[in-house]
Amino acid sequence: DAMVIQNPRYQVTQFGKPVTLSCSQTLNHNVMYWYQQKSSQAPKLLFHYYDKDFNNEADTPDNFQSRRPNTSFCFLDIRSPGLGDAAMYLCATSTLSTGNTDTQYFGPGTRLTVL
Amino acid sequence: DAKTTQPPSMDCAEGRAANLPCNHSTISGNEYVYWYRQIHSQGPQYIIHGLKNNETNEMASLIITEDRKSSTLILPHATLRDTAVYYCIVKNRGSTLGRLYFGRGTQLTVWP
Numbered sequence: 760d761a762m763v764i765q766n767p768r769y770q771v772t773q774f775g776k777p778v779t780l781s782c783s784q785t786l787n788h789n790v791m792y793w794y795q796q797k798s799s800q801a802p803k804l805l806f807h808y809y810d811k812d813f814n815n816e817a818d819t820p821d822n823f824q825s826r827r828p829n830t831s832f833c834f835l836d837i838r839s840p841g842l843g844d845a846a847m848y849l850c851a852t853s854t855l856s857t858g859n860t861d862t863q864y865f866g867p868g869t870r871l872t873v874l
Numbered sequence: 875d876a877k878t879t880q881p882p883s884m885d886c887a888e889g890r891a892a893n894l895p896c897n898h899s900t901i902s903g904n905e906y907v908y909w910y911r912q913i914h915s916q917g918p919q920y921i922i923h924g925l926k927n928n929e930t931n932e933m934a935s936l937i938i939t940e941d942r943k944s945s946t947l948i949l950p951h952a953t954l955r956d957t958a959v960y961y962c963i964v965k966n967r968g969s970t971l972g973r974l975y976f977g978r979g980t981q982l983t984v985w986p
Contacts, residue, residue, distance in 0.1 A: 763917075792974075801961065801976035802918065849917050851974075863910075863974060865917030
């Protein structure tokens with residue numbers, strides 16, 4: 760089945776130690792998104808790629824970076840995680856072309872713990 | 875910037891219809907209403923979307939008022955597996971590169 764896969768599902772890191780979360784998709788969608796969801800809050804968009812074009816949200820901290828080496832993969836890098844970065848990180852994909860529903864397909868998320 | 879207002883919580887008996895309201899009084903003419911839901915510890919899941927006509931699919935029905943300032947998501951026969959947070963989102967289809975801005979949503983609890 761076509762899907763959005765996130766690895767790992769659970770990640771523990773130390774305060775200040777860089778961490779990378781990964782997302783892959785078999786849907787061949789041209790847009791990939793990263794959301795942050797803190798406990799009991801709604802998902803918040805961090806940034807997205809439209810093909811190779813990176814689009815950062817205005818209030819996303821510089822501590823968060825992303826890479827998209829090809830259509831299928833997208834990475835979220837947190838350069839120096841703080842305690843406040845503990846959250847669920849959600850990856851999503853969509854395809855933007857004439858006639859489509861513009862639906863986003865989400866992965867199961869990676870829950871990040873910062874010690 | 876969420877442009878919708880939803881009740882924080884609702885409950886519903888299993889087998890009954892669940893009617894989830896959403897206010898979007900500042901919606902503009904080219905903005906669609908999308909509904910997603912998020913079951914605990916899972917990623918959000920698309921349910922349905924519409925512009926001005928009522929829509930129905932295998933999951934739900936969407937009723938949009940004539941002035942488009944509010945809508946209702948209807949789950950016709952709620953099951954325990956429908957317990958989730960339901961998000962109503964207003965967005966331009968396509969032109970904002972698919973950005974979804976989630977509000978607080980409605981926690982729907984379906985009880986046996």
